[in-house]
Amino acid sequence: MKNLNRENTNLKDTPPIKIIQFGEGNFLRAFVDYAIQALNNSANFNAGVAVVQPIDRGLISLLNDQDGLYTLFMKGIYKGEEIQEKELISSIVKGINPYSDYDQYKALAKEEELSFIISNTTEAGISYNETDTPNMQPPSSFPAKLTILLYERYKHFNGASDKGLTIIPCELINYNADNLKKIILKYCGDWKLEDGFKDWLLNSNSFHNTLVDRIVPGYPKDEIEDYNQQLSYKDNLIVTAEKFFLWVIEGNDELRAKLPFDKTDLNVLVVKDMQPYRTRKVRILNGAHTVMVPFSLLYGNETVKETIDTDFTGNFVKDTVFNEIIQTLELDKQELETFANEVFDRFRNPFIKHQLSSIALNSVSKFKVRVLPSLLEYQKGNKTLPLHLTYAFACLIRFYKGSWNGVSLPVQDDEAIVATFKKAWELNDYAETASTILSNASFWDEDLTQIEGLTTAITLALEKIDTNGVEQGFKNFKAEI
Secondary structure, eight states, rough: OOSTTTTTTOOOOOOOOEEEEOOOOOOOHHHHHHHHHHHHHHOOOOOEEEEEEEESSSSSSHHTTTTOOOEEEEEETTEEEEEEEEEEEEEEEOOOOOOOHHHHHHHHHGGGGGGGGEOOOTTSSOOOOOOTTTTTTSOOSHHHHHHHHHHHHHHHHTOOGGGGOEEEOOSSSSSSSHHHHHHHHHHHHHHHHHHHHHHHHHHOOOEEOOOEEOOOOBBBBGHHHHHHOOSEEEEEEEEEEOOOOEEEEEEOOOOOHOOOOOSSSOEEEEESSOOOHHHHHHIIIIIIHHHHHHHHHTOOOOOOHHHSHHHHHHHHHHIIIIIGGGGOOOOOOOHHHHHHHHHHHHHTTTTTOBBBBHHHHHHTHHHHHHHHHHHHHHHHSSSSSOOOHHHHHHHHHHTTOOOOOEEEOOOOOOHHHHHHHHHHHTTOHHHHHHHHTTHHHHHHHHHGSSSSSHHHHHHHHHHHHHHHHHHHHHHHHHHHH
């Protein structure tokens, strides 16, 4: 079988470098580089990506061995139909390791057609390191490396305003671009860089907050032979992803013109404010996950797909999302329901085995951020408690008891949190247990016993769960509440 490279695939012509990408991992290759290829194919974008390895160990040598080429396999459910596709991605034209060739890294700043910086250096990547200096080759942090690159560009082009860059970080933190810009400006001060550079940075470059959403399992090592049989070449960088794709970028008409995703079929939204979309994802996708974990594990399910496919648990999660969570969100209801239906398609994906136990980590803090706001806003707006969210809250409290029918539960949390639940359950009184947990402001940032009817409802739910089991317990809870 022939090796994968540009000569063997007749892809010798490469587009000019318009994008520098910090990160060569599975997500960026299955998300951003796939999106750039769609622009090249559908919008005559003609953009090549130069990939920078952001840490001292990575995949750049492997990527260069294949001339930047790799195969993306996409699998999932779309509107109830099973989808399987594969595509050879060719948008990456160069890989650079700044730890072994720092001069080549700095030379990227001189690329005439360079227009964009894109990154995904993990949530910890956008961070300030006070030990970084401009003389290091390279500095350790991603923001410091980027500061060096921008400064080199500023000097090379004598501060030309048309040589500024569009900077689009994809790290999974809120306000990712705002945080990145703030750190770069701090390095400007630390390193005593001239005011002219700072002015150029602020006035000739643009920073755009983003939200990215796609499940990327990555290299399919357990099934690699099955994947290899579908190819006519040897590919050491196969990457797998779900079919679903969502990229929300804060920007205006100028950014839409720079990135003409409207000429592709990708779901890329350029919006003035991405926070409603972030809230939508956190409350519906992440919220549904957090709701189902304790509830479904107590019922006896093991995976997300099994939860959705089982009549009782599947209907419970759907009713929670469509009848309670969506009622608390500000976006158009039809848009929210469309998004929710896509989420449930993702939950049903037969190609991704998502264990409930693997997403049980830190369920208390997840519930506070992802679920509790929906419960409180529903109660405030409707003057009554949401039935399913309240019962799910009780299931969370019951889950943290640590065992169910003589079997240990996969409780994974801070020792102090687990100890607090243990003491609360040792009270041997449902009302006191409920009151102890709900009043703990260190868990919820407020005393939830002050929410009208919540302590009584949680107490009743806990009693019904223990007495009747999860399914019958819910029916009895619903009848009595």
